[in-house]
Amino acid sequence: MDKVLKLCEEITEKIDACERCGKCCKSPFLLPEDVKRLGKYAKMFNENGACPFFVEGKCKIYEIRPTVCRIYPFMFLPHGLFLINIQECRLAREIYRILFPNERGERNIVKVAITKLEEMEKRMINLRNPDTY
Numbered sequence: 001m002d003k004v005l006k007l008c009e010e011i012t013e014k015i016d017a018c019e020r021c022g023k024c025c026k027s028p029f030l031l032p033e034d035v036k037r038l039g040k041y042a043k044m045f046n047e048n049g050a051c052p053f054f055v056e057g058k059c060k061i062y063e064i065r066p067t068v069c070r071i072y073p074f075m076f077l078p079h080g081l082f083l084i085n086i087q088e089c090r091l092a093r094e095i096y097r098i099l100f101p102n103e104r105g106e107r108n109i110v111k112v113a114i115t116k117l118e119e120m121e122k123r124m125i126n127l128r129n130p131d132t133y
């Protein structure tokens with residue numbers, strides 16, 4: 001699992017298509033390991049409200065941000081790994097375009113096989129220029 005989380009994080013960082021709109025900074029939740037890592041900041045999260053650390057388009061705790069934030073727009077659900085909010089999130093759209101170059105349509109969420117992520121990692125060297133796909 002850790003390896004897959006790392007892979008998701010690496011992909012989202014390398015694609016670098018986030019426009020810092022903050023739409024994903026609403027109601028983040030913490031995993032047990034996040035609570036430990038975040039220390040005193042953990043108590044400031046409120047799962048029913050906007051994140052208190054999103055200030056002027058930036059994450060104030062970027063280096064220690066929770067796991068869900070690190071891997072967004074990927075998300076683990078009980079039935080697998082998904083790419084979510086494809087219509088609302090520019091980063092998700094870019095990832096979708098690269099992962100599924102032949103798909104058309106208006107999907108907002110799609111299941112992603114781990115093997116697809118691994119393939120993507122191998123091609124990562126070309127990610128600075130997604131038009132080469």
Ligand code: SF4
Binds near residue numbers: 017
């Ligand atoms: S919704 Fe997508 S584009 Fe907007 S801040 Fe979050 S990751 Fe970036």
Ligand code: SF4
Binds near residue numbers: 051058059062065
């Ligand atoms: S911790 Fe940072 S990245 Fe996560 S929701 Fe808050 S502001 Fe956004």
